Each structure stands twice: as C-alpha cells, then as structure tokens.
Amino acid sequence: MERNxxxxxxxxxxxxxxECGVFGIYDFDGNDIASTIYYGxxxxxxRGQESCGIAVSETSGPKGKVSSYKGMGLVNEVFTxxxxxxxxxxxxxxxxxYSTAGSSTRENAQPLVLNYVKxxxxxxHNGNLINAPELRRELEYTGAIxxxxxxxxxxxxxxxxxxxxxxxxxxxxxxxxxxxxxxYSLIVMSPxxxxxxxxxxxxxxxxxxxxxxxxxxxxxxxxxxxxxxEFVRDVLPGExxxxxxxxxxxxxxxxxxxxxxxxxxxxEYIYFxxxxxxxxxxxxxxxxxxxxxxxxxxxxxxADLVVGVPESGNAAALGYSLESGIPFGTAFVKNGxxxxxxxxxxxxxxxxxxxxxxxxxSEAVKGKRVIMIDDSIVRGTTCDRIxxxxxxxxxxxxxxRVSSPPFLYECYFGTDIPSREQLIAxxxxxxxxxxxxxxxxxxxxxxxxxxxxxxxxPICTGCFTGQYPLDPPTEDIRxxxxx
Ligand code: SF4
Numbered sequence: 001m002e003r004n005x006x007x008x009x010x011x012x013x014x015x016x017x018x019e020c021g022v023f024g025i026y027d028f029d030g031n032d033i034a035s036t037i038y039y040g041x042x043x044x045x046x047r048g049q050e051s052c053g054i055a056v057s058e059t060s061g062p063k064g065k066v067s068s069y070k071g072m073g074l075v076n077e078v079f080t081x082x083x084x085x086x087x088x089x090x091x092x093x094x095x096x097x098y099s100t101a102g103s104s105t106r107e108n109a110q111p112l113v114l115n116y117v118k119x120x121x122x123x124x125h126n127g128n129l130i131n132a133p134e135l136r137r138e139l140e141y142t143g144a145i146x147x148x149x150x151x152x153x154x155x156x157x158x159x160x161x162x163x164x165x166x167x168x169x170x171x172x173x174x175x176x177x178x179x180x181x182x183x184y185s186l187i188v189m190s191p192x193x194x195x196x197x198x199x200x201x202x203x204x205x206x207x208x209x210x211x212x213x214x215x216x217x218x219x220x221x222x223x224x225x226x227x228x229x230e231f232v233r234d235v236l237p238g239e240x241x242x243x244x245x246x247x248x249x250x251x252x253x254x255x256x257x258x259x260x261x262x263x264x265x266x267x268e269y270i271y272f273x274x275x276x277x278x279x280x281x282x283x284x285x286x287x288x289x290x291x292x293x294x295x296x297x298x299x300x301x302x303a304d305l306v307v308g309v310p311e312s313g314n315a316a317a318l319g320y321s322l323e324s325g326i327p328f329g330t331a332f333v334k335n336g337x338x339x340x341x342x343x344x345x346x347x348x349x350x351x352x353x354x355x356x357x358x359x360x361x362s363e364a365v366k367g368k369r370v371i372m373i374d375d376s377i378v379r380g381t382t383c384d385r386i387x388x389x390x391x392x393x394x395x396x397x398x399x400x401r402v403s404s405p406p407f408l409y410e411c412y413f414g415t416d417i418p419s420r421e422q423l424i425a426x427x428x429x430x431x432x433x434x435x436x437x438x439x440x441x442x443x444x445x446x447x448x449x450x451x452x453x454x455x456x457x458p459i460c461t462g463c464f465t466g467q468y469p470l471d472p473p474t475e476d477i478r479x480x481x482x483x
Pocket of ligand 1: 265
C-alpha cells in the first residue's frame with residue numbers, strides 16, 4: 001500500500017533482514033555442547049528471528065543418532081532448560097533463520113537432518129542459491145522427495161548423493177559446491193566430523209574459533225566471544241574446512257578463486273553484522289565509523305548536533321562527528337522490547353508505530369540544527385516519521401545523511417530487498433526523496449566509497465549498482481518477503 005508516494009509495509013521497521021546465522025562446535029574432550037550452541041545462537045539472533053534449531057550427536061555413539069530440536073521464534077522462546085538438558089552430544093550445529101527463499105514454517109527451520117546410506121548429516125546454511133530451482137527440478141525428476149521449500153535441502157541432497165561416490169564427506173561437500181551457485185556459508189555435521197564451507201565469492205561471513213579442546217565454526221566472530229572462545233581465523237571464500245580430533249583444522253582451497261573475484265556482501269559491514277564482529281580482517285564497527293567520516297567529508301553541512309538512528313546509525317554518527325567536529329549526541333530512546341510477537345498497530349493508527357519503538361529526547365534537540373545519520377533507507381516508511389518527530393521536539397533543521405548508497409536493485413544472495421517499485425530511491429532524485437521525507441537536506445554515501453570501507457577488499461555492490469558478481473537468475477528465486 002502507498003502513503004504519500006511511499007510504500008507501506010506491515011513491519012514497523014524500514015530495515016532489510018539477513019537470512020540466517022549458523023553455529024557449529026566439536027568438543028574433542030567429549031563434553032556436551034548443546035548449551036554452548038544455544039548461547040552462540042543467542043549472539044547471532046540479529047541474523048534471524050523467525051525460527052531456530054539445534055542438532056547434536058555423540059561422536060562415540062551410534063553413527064545415525066542425532067537429537068535435534070527446532071521451532072518458530074527467538075532462541076530463548078524455543079529452547080527451555082529441559083529441552084537443552086535432553087540434548088546429549090559433543091558435536092553439533094545450530095541455526096537462526098529469517099526466510100527470504102522458502103516460507104516461514106517449522107518444516108523450513110534448520111538444521112536439516114538427513115538420514116542416508118552413509119549415516120546422518122545435519123546441515124545449517126546462510127545465503128541463497130541462484131540455481132536452486134533447476135537443481136531441485138533435476139533431483140525431483142530422479143525421484144527425490146523434498147520435505148521443505150528451502151534451498152538448503154537442495155544442498156543437503158547433493159552432498160548426500162556425492163557422498164556415495166566420494167572417499168569422504170568433505171570431498172562430497174566440495175563436489176556439491178561445484179554444482180551449487182550463489183551465496184552460502186555452510187556448516188555440515190557428519191557422525192565424526194564438523195565441516196565448514198564458504199562459497200567462492202565469500203558473500204556471507206564464516207569464521208573459526210577455539211575454546212580449550214573444542215573447535216567452533218560460526219557466522220560471526222561476536223558469537224565466539226560470547227561462548228568464551230578465541231578467534232582463530234575466517235574461512236576463506238571457496239574454502240572447505242574439516243574439523244576432526246586427528247587432523248585439527250584441515251583445509252581444502254581447491255575451489256578458491258583469484259582474490260579479485262571475491263564479492264563479500266558490503267551490507268554486512270553497513271548494517272547486518274553486529275558492530276563487535278570482525279569479518280575478513282575488518283572491524284564492522286570500524287567500517288561504520290569510516291562511512292560516517294566519508295559522509296562528513298563528502299556531504300558536509302553546518303549544524304549543532306550529530307545523532308544516529310539507533311542502534312546501527314550510531315557508529316556512523318560518531319564517525320561523522322569526529323570528522324566534522326560537530327558534537328555527537330543522543331536524540332533517541334529506543335524501546336528494546338519490541339520483539340517478533342509484538343502486536344503491530346492497525347493501519348488506522350499507524351502514525352504511532354514508530355513512536356512505539358523510538359522516542360525523541362526533546363532536551364537534546366530543541367532549538368538545534370540536527371544531522372541525523374541512518375544506515376539505510378529502504379522504502380522510506382520510517383524515515384519521514386523520525387524526521388517529523390525531531391522537528392516536533394524542537395529541532396530547527398534536520399539534515400539526513402545515510403551511511404549506504406541508495407538501494408536501486410534486487411539482491412539474489414540472501415537479503416530481502418523488496419521489488420524495485422517499492423524502493424524509495426527507484427526513479428526518484430535525491431531532491432524528490434528529501435521532499436518526501438521532509439528533511440532540510442539529504443545525502444547518501446557515495447558508491448565509490450564502498451570499497452574504501454573495507455580497505456579495498458573485493459565486495460558485492462549489486463543492490464546499489466545493479467552489477468552482480470555472477471549473473472542473476474533467469475527465474476524468480478525470491479521467497480515470501482515482508483512487504
Ligand atoms: S546485492 Fe547487496 S545485499 Fe545482496 S549480497 Fe550484494 S551487497 Fe549484499
């Protein structure tokens with residue numbers, strides 16, 4: 001639905017959502033690890049709030065025995081103390097999910113657990129495959145019956161099939177990777193091995209940690225710190241790592257591409273990842289500060305105060321303030337309890353929906369010219385309201401600076417960017433957008449600045465430029481988006 005030329009949505013936030021977070025651990029001392037996975041997933045909750053699950057196994061037990069538990073909701077809603085207590089095992093994987101491809105149902109929750117001729121596999125996946133529909137059709141023609149609508153099951157099937165002709169499960173993972181195309185960071189648990197794999201473009205993060213005699217593979221380094229593990233290194237784009245007590249970490253880099261072809265998702269740095277995460281050698285917090293500094297250099301404006309739209313706009317606001325010398329302040333109080341199950345206001349009283357989440361501190365902004373830093377504007381549904389709230393609270397001018405370029409194109413790699421017509425920047429000039437959101441001035445981070453945010457490591461900028469690191473799919477692979 002449209003309001004003042006801005007597309008409305010049912011959510012009260014105008015933020016994009018990450019698809020998933022993954023966490024796996026193998027404790028060589030044989031300790032139970034279900035609760036460690038629970039806390040790891042808790043640290044990755046920002047990557048997916050619709051469903052979650054854990055699968056564990058005892059490496060000394062029978063090969064096919066896996067206990068798994070999954071459900072719809074947040075990690076602390078799905079898992080009770082009793083549920084965790086009942087999960088015995090020294091090797092396991094966990095997953096948090098928000099659906100971009102495949103609908104939001106319990107069947108689609110992960111990890112997927114698959115029994116096949118060589119035992120049991122459990123798999124957790126972050127990302128989107130661009131050739132999943134054709135691979136799924138191929139498998140269906142040869143008799144495969146799918147229980148879910150997610151492309152992770154296509155990956156699991158391929159690994160199971162390849163395993164029959166492979167000497168090891170890690171070889172089967174590598175062979176399956178030659179068939180699947182797109183974005184994936186995977187963790188596979190076989191009865192005696194934990195395997196991590198990252199697509200050759202490195203779209204999504206994946207890192208390795210160590211705690212005593214246990215190895216961990218996780219989407220983000222923040223999860224390692226939460227469980228008291230030390231960061232070992234990132235899994236390289238295209239690398240398959242196998243963790244066993246005999247070999248420690250064994251690496252296969254046969255599918256790695258030349259570095260220039262890598263394409264890490266720049267939006268992980270701008271918004272998705274937690275600020276305390278390090279991803280491919282770069283601090284997420286540092287990248288966000290830098291984005292703010294670049295905005296101050298490229299889009300300067302006279303003002304009395306710089307504020308960030310919490311939480312993700314804060315680091316960029318601090319960067320802007322440090323670069324410009326304009327004081328940094330707090331203008332918003334955020335209600336952190338607006339969760340997934342929050343009853344959203346009806347269309348008729350939508351005016352209050354942003355206020356439920358955010359209030360303005362009028363003492364901080366009254367009589368001041370304010371620079372408001374946000375990390376992104378997708379549809380523009382909340383930005384106009386926040387600008388309005390600052391003005392009502394007495395700000396004399398509101399200048400909006402956005403620490404990402406305008407969204408103009410779809411993402412095929414696991415981010416729920418809505419259709420182009422719904423993007424506020426589609427077919428509009430910056431001046432037209434400024435007018436719609438009611439700001440005194442508006443500017444975005446320049447596209448040319450994006451590589452500088454990550455010290456010129458190769459990145460994907462597809463949603464800003466329309467130039468993708470691999471050809472977009474010819475059929476619609478997008479799932480049910482919240483629009
Ligand atoms: S298109 Fe955008 S959101 Fe998608 S992977 Fe590339 S940079 Fe990330």
